[in-house]
Structure formats: C-alpha cells, structure tokens
Amino acid sequence: MPELPEVETVRRGLAPVMEGARIERLLLTRPDLRFPFPEGFAELVEGREILSLGRRAKYLLIELDNGLTIVSHLGMSGSFRIESGNEEAQTPGETPGEFHHPRSKDGKHDHVIFHLTRGADKTRVIYNDPRRFGFMHLVRRADIDLYPAFAGLGPEPTGNALSADYLASRFEGKTQPLKGALLDQKLIAGLGNIYVCEALWRSHLSPLRAASTLVTKKGKPKPALEELTRHIRDVIADAIAAGGSSLRDHIQTDGSLGYFQHSFSVYDREGHACRFPDCRGTVERITQSGRSTFYCAACQK
Structure with a gap:
C-alpha cells in the first residue's frame, strides 16, 4: 500500500493537469471499488471545476467548485495515469516512461476516467486498480474534518506542527x-x-x-x-x-x-x-x- 511520500508524489504529478480543469465527463466502468461509488457520483461532479488537489495523510483530496471534495485512496494497487489529446489518438492503457515495477496499464482495470477540459485542451486522467482496494468518496469541504478517516488524525510529518x-x-x-x-x-x-x-x-x-x-x-x-x-x-x-x-x-x-x-x-x-x-x-x-x-x-x- 502506498505510503505518504508515494501519495504526495501522485498529488504533485496530477496537480498541473487537474487543477483549474473542468470535468466534462466522468466515466465509471463498474459500480464500485472497495466500496460502492457515491450515489449520483458522475452527475455531482460533471461540469465542475477542480479548484485544487490536496492530501491528508495517505488520501488524495480533489476539491471542486461546488463545495464537494473527492476523497480518494489508492488501496494496494491503484494508480492514476494521464493521457492527453483526443481519445482516438491514444493507445488504450498507454503510459509514458520505462518502469522497474510498473503498475497495471491493462484497460480492463480502468475503473474511473476523468474527461477534463481546459480551454481547447482535452485530457483524460484514468484511475486503474486491478485489486480494487482503493475507493473514492464525496465529502462536503466544510465537513472534511468530520470524515471518519480524518477524525483524530495527528499532525502531518511534513508540517510545522510536528515538533x-x-x-x-x-x-x-x-x-x-x-x-x-x-x-x-x-x-x-x-x-x-x-x-x-x-x-x-x-x-x-x-x-x-x-x-x-x-x-x-x-x-x-x-x-x-x-x-x-x-x-x-x-x-x-x-x-x-x-x-x-x-x-x-x-x-x-x-x-x-x-x-x-x-x-x-x-x-x-x-x-x-x-x-x-x-x-x-x-x-x-x-x-x-x-x-x-x-x-x-x-x-x-
């Protein structure tokens, strides 16, 4: 299971692509991962602008302009990859780079696909998870500290509160x-x-x-x-x-x-x-x- 530095690495990799982009469409290829997706998940996030990407402990936080936050956990095998341009121009499951221990690029494990637009640019951010131990929840930003996984958490090891x-x-x-x-x-x-x-x-x-x-x-x-x-x-x-x-x-x-x-x-x-x-x-x-x-x-x- 990814630890904090891995999750922070993912956040930093996704932020330039996702922050400020609009979710034109959210495609869910199955009804659940470890847990069922939130009811009306796609409808609630489509058309919304992504304000920022954050992290709390080992969770990614995708903040939307309607006051909702997508809380995402990678589980044991979850990963995101970025594909730019028109879908027809991409080889399904292709991820740039050479890998020592590559994550799955098999399209049958692409369970969540964010179709993003920023002006004329189109990008897809794809969540792939063969074991499906990851999950995505929707939480109101005002209630984020009440989210069960965050209740009672100590300070971050990267922040000034750790002394x-x-x-x-x-x-x-x-x-x-x-x-x-x-x-x-x-x-x-x-x-x-x-x-x-x-x-x-x-x-x-x-x-x-x-x-x-x-x-x-x-x-x-x-x-x-x-x-x-x-x-x-x-x-x-x-x-x-x-x-x-x-x-x-x-x-x-x-x-x-x-x-x-x-x-x-x-x-x-x-x-x-x-x-x-x-x-x-x-x-x-x-x-x-x-x-x-x-x-x-x-x-x-």
Missing part, C-alpha cells in the same frame, strides 16, 4: 515500544512502516525502546527526541524528492519512477551489513504488532 515538544507531550509516560508509538496515526498522520524504520535507524534508536525514555522527568524532549523529530522530517522529504519508494509497482503519474528504495538504509535489508560507518552490525528483521521491523541492534539503542 519535539509535541512528541514529548505524547510520549510522556508511554511504555509502548517506539516503533508502535510512531505508527499510531493519532500521533502522526500518514507516517508508515518503511519511513519509521528509516527514521529510527538514522536516529540510532531501537524500535523496541519505550517511547517514554525519550522524555525528561519534566516532560521535555531529550536530545535523542530532537534528533528523531528531525530525521522523521528528513526521511519523508528525501523520499518525496526521490519520487516515492516505488515499492512493488508504484509509479509516478508522469510515468517516471522514484528510486528512494535504492537508498533504503535498513528497510528490507535483513542480513545485510549496517550502512553506518564503523558499525559492524547486521540488519535484523523482527515482527512488531504484525508488521516487519528492520533495524541494527548493534547501533540502535
């Missing part, structure tokens, strides 16, 4: 292992398994360590928590800059791949030597709450 003082206030007295605490979406929105492993490795912190050990008796962040906060920001920024981790078959919407996965220092490197200079440890894999955790016991304490 060491904030984390100290949430870690104080918490005996939960650090890895599990960081995966709590009520603590930090959209921070997933891959990037927690990477941030903990950069910070030399064990995923098994109790979260409260990073907080002083007065409730202030210890230097290690200051470092962890910085590394959380950095690892997400690095992944976004690289275009996402491209695990399995994730692709960018312009057809190019992100190659941050080739820079993983610890994730999915079980049995390999730790990449920290002068560390002679070996990356281990353990299971925490049903999730794989990769870390170096020699340098992560």
